[in-house]
Amino acid sequence: MNDPTRPAGGCPVVHGEDPTRLYGSGAETVSQALYAQLRERHGSVAPVLLEGDVRAWLVLGYRENRRVLDNPLQFSRDSRIWRDFEEGRVDPASPLMQMVGWRPDCVSQDGEPHRRLRGAVTDNLYAMAGRGVRRHATYFANQQIDAFADAGQADLVAEFAEYLPMLVLTRVFGLAAKEGRNLAESSKQVIKGGADALVHNERIMGILGELAARKRKEPGSDFASGLIEHHATPDEDEVVNHLRLVLITAHTTTSNLLARTLQLILTDTSWLSGLVSGQVNLSAVVEEVMWNSPPLAVLPGRFATADLELGGCPVKQGDLLVLGLAAGNHDPEIRPDTGVSVDGNASHLAFSGGPHECPAQNIGHAIIETAVDVLLHRLPGLRLAVPPDELTSTASTWESRLDSLPVEFAL
Numbered sequence: 001m002n003d004p005t006r007p008a009g010g011c012p013v014v015h016g017e018d019p020t021r022l023y024g025s026g027a028e029t030v031s032q033a034l035y036a037q038l039r040e041r042h043g044s045v046a047p048v049l050l051e052g053d054v055r056a057w058l059v060l061g062y063r064e065n066r067r068v069l070d071n072p073l074q075f076s077r078d079s080r081i082w083r084d085f086e087e088g089r090v091d092p093a094s095p096l097m098q099m100v101g102w103r104p105d106c107v108s109q110d111g112e113p114h115r116r117l118r119g120a121v122t123d124n125l126y127a128m129a130g131r132g133v134r135r136h137a138t139y140f141a142n143q144q145i146d147a148f149a150d151a152g153q154a155d156l157v158a159e160f161a162e163y164l165p166m167l168v169l170t171r172v173f174g175l176a177a178k179e180g181r182n183l184a185e186s187s188k189q190v191i192k193g194g195a196d197a198l199v200h201n202e203r204i205m206g207i208l209g210e211l212a213a214r215k216r217k218e219p220g221s222d223f224a225s226g227l228i229e230h231h232a233t234p235d236e237d238e239v240v241n242h243l244r245l246v247l248i249t250a251h252t253t254t255s256n257l258l259a260r261t262l263q264l265i266l267t268d269t270s271w272l273s274g275l276v277s278g279q280v281n282l283s284a285v286v287e288e289v290m291w292n293s294p295p296l297a298v299l300p301g302r303f304a305t306a307d308l309e310l311g312g313c314p315v316k317q318g319d320l321l322v323l324g325l326a327a328g329n330h331d332p333e334i335r336p337d338t339g340v341s342v343d344g345n346a347s348h349l350a351f352s353g354g355p356h357e358c359p360a361q362n363i364g365h366a367i368i369e370t371a372v373d374v375l376l377h378r379l380p381g382l383r384l385a386v387p388p389d390e391l392t393s394t395a396s397t398w399e400s401r402l403d404s405l406p407v408e409f410a411l
Contacts, residue, residue, distance in 0.1 A: 057319060129366065156259070
């Protein structure tokens with residue numbers, strides 16, 4: 001029987017029902033179970049409340065996510081058209097602004113400004129990839145493992161995945177390695193949100209501002225110097241904000257993806273035995289994780305440039321939309337049986353899509369592949385130290401992070 005409250009295409013009008021809260025007191029745990037409930041209630045697009053009870057549309061459907069990502073003329077990344085902010089319903093000091101607020105960087109803009117700034121970033125990311133990311137990852141992976149190799153046990157989240165990408169980034173940015181742990185912690189807090197997000201963001205901006213000033217005087221063969229010297233001539237604010245953008249997103253997504261890749265390898269021993277025997281390529285494992293546990297579950301944010309309909313929902317000009325990457329990857333419309341292998345299928349949403357698709361995915365892959373390779377060679381007999389169902393995760397609005405991954409290995 002048809003639901004009389006559900007218009008064709010979804011987005012039912014449920015009288016008296018408040019949007020689902022995704023953050024803070026009374027929030028529901030962000031999970032595939034919640035996404036399924038929202039699909040049942042609303043269809044492929046659902047009204048939600050973000051931190052500070054900020055209203056948004058959560059895009060759940062795969063096709064709807066693709067439509068938003070691929071059409072910047074309809075769904076802009078420029079938050080200066082965000083109606084709720086312009087009309088004073090969002091506090092400028094809200095922690096949410098660290099994720100959705102406008103900045104002088106390429107992800108906050110569309111059209112020619114986006115192309116100019118993205119060109120400066122991608123040119124230097126490619127140069128960075130050619131300057132030994134795998135060599136740096138090998139060095140720091142061995143350094144991390146040295147700290148626990150004689151113990152016969154470790155937590156591969158806290159002692160390995162949580163900091164390794166940031167240590168690599170400090171080297172390619174031209175930062176001191178001693179900054180790595182503080183920057184990793186601050187990046188995590190910015191993504192997590194909450195009262196401390198602004199403080200941690202200011203800490204990151206301070207460190208990167210000092211780096212940019214130093215590299216203007218003493219340039220080197222590093223990402224910061226390359227960005228400063230690029231022919232697109234980013235100004236001082238643009239340089240520091242792009243350093244922030246790459247540092248936070250590259251570290252948080254890569255560390256999360258590394259932890260989830262290790263989790264899959266250690267909880268499904270067929271993957272581990274395939275890797276050890278050489279019958280499985282690690283890239284296949286990473287693709288599986290990106291389908292099932294993308295490092296960003298929800299991507300901020302897009303803003304409707306006009307009144308339109310999306311998934312049957314009446315989206316108004318200036319509305320905020322957040323993209324359910326994890327939900328879209330599990331959309332039963334395009335993936336009715338999640339038990340079927342996705343080997344060789346790279347059409348997941350994990351790296352976003354359209355003009356703003358992540359340009360650093362090859363660097364993340366290089367760090368992860370190197371880290372896993374070093375780990376398996378250094379730690380014979382590596383195995384999970386607890387039953388798989390005892391592993392837990394902590395979810396925020398934007399991501400779900402593995403809490404710990406205790407392992408044992410032979411000495």
